[in-house]
Amino acid sequence: MSRRFAGRVCVVTGAARGIGLAIAQRLGSEGGRIAALDVSARRLEPAVNELKAKGFEARGYALDVSDRVAVRSEFGRIERDFGAPISVLVNNAVWARFMPLADIDEETSRRMLSVGVEGLFWTTQAAAPQMARNGGGAIVNLTSVSAAHPAKHSIAYSAVKAGVTGLTRASATELAPQGIRVNAIAPGMIGTPASIAQFDEATIATRQTEMPLGRFGAPEEIAALAAFLASDEASYLQGAVVTADGGWTVPAR
């Protein structure tokens, strides 16, 4: 139960900090062999050292998931480095900016879509054949409550995350015959430094009162859900989008 990923190669994108790092730690704590991916080599190094210090097998790969050719070659390298095909892929990497409609420019739009949507095409494309050769695997995609319940200045972000929800469900249908399960997590407000920094104290206090659980989530709580979905425990979940938002989107107001 506590070693659900023993011996399994687990790829986590955006793993250098926040939710991605928490997921890498949780999978590692359950025996997973961790390939930690992040666009920033500088951020990745301390994260991988932290994972290793906890006694986990971990390797870092500095990689921009929007680069299809690089993704393909790095996923091949991961299989060679670990001496085993990838079993678990957690698509957590995203590049996000929040702005009013009028301020969305081509560069922002391209970057958000190429990392947050196309990046998942490329990683899924690269991981699925390894999983199929291995008799199956599990993919967990990070979408957001913003896909269906967008907050302020979220036109681009909600488009990206609605894209993730759609590609999750379509991948679930297409990859099921290869024994690959694909599910998504829709987090609400998670108290990572990056998300907290977006708001002033008054906004944070208001947000918390809107949530039945009355608080922002912790990255570890998303990691616990990711571990469930990635494990054999979730063997009959396919194409599911599981919201973890403390009930934020449950009431009308």
Add this chain to the structure above:
Amino acid sequence: MKRLEGKRAVVTGGGSGIGKASAIRLAREGASVFVVGRSANTEETVEEIRAEGGTALGMITDASLEDNVAEIVRRCLSEVGGLEIFFANIGVTGTNTPLLDQSVEEWMEVYRINTVSCFLAIKYAGAHMTAQRYGSIILTSSAASLRANAGAISYSASKAAVNNLAQTAANAFAGTGVRVNAVLPGLVETQLTRKVFEDARARGVESKIGHVTPLKRPGRADEIAAAVAFLASDDSSYVDGQLLSVDGGVSSTHPFGRIALPN
């Protein structure tokens, strides 16, 4: 340390199927389980848990009636010593009578057993859990709550009401530390669905069961139990008011079993 060590759980409909699998699963994770069912097989679940070294007590009663649910919670508190988890799981299928011929009596009975039983679980378990500011209530819904043609009409509507109850109760318990979620199984062979499986076997088409799902098979009770254990545990501590589909993907796609796909 097991995930549910020290926790006390009520499981209704615990004599067979998803309830039995869940009671056994919660016990394996360390919970003391108060197994409730309408018939003698309730004690079989209790015996199986004890044979594995787990802790369980049984109570034979109808968990769709208010006085009985109050008694379930009272006895769990006094005899098991507390209550942190309540899995409200009893249900009936309703009939496939053509819609225009259905009776109010059938609807009232299906609603009483499938929906009102969940309200009563929330009312009596919720009173204790909100006072102690901790608890997880899990309601059994169904994939039929989201899609047509996955169950009888009265059944499907009663389960849609259960979904709403998970949301409204989660909201009503805002700030109390009590979470309410629903699990939505797809087709699983249990007492409720045995006829579907037996008919298919009789016609030699058992391998077609579950083929409308992307995973192309029916679910097993232990797969639903694993999701129930997740919702019961602190691993789901930020999941509240949610509808967790455990249905092989049937609710996330078109019913593509009707069209030709590779494999």
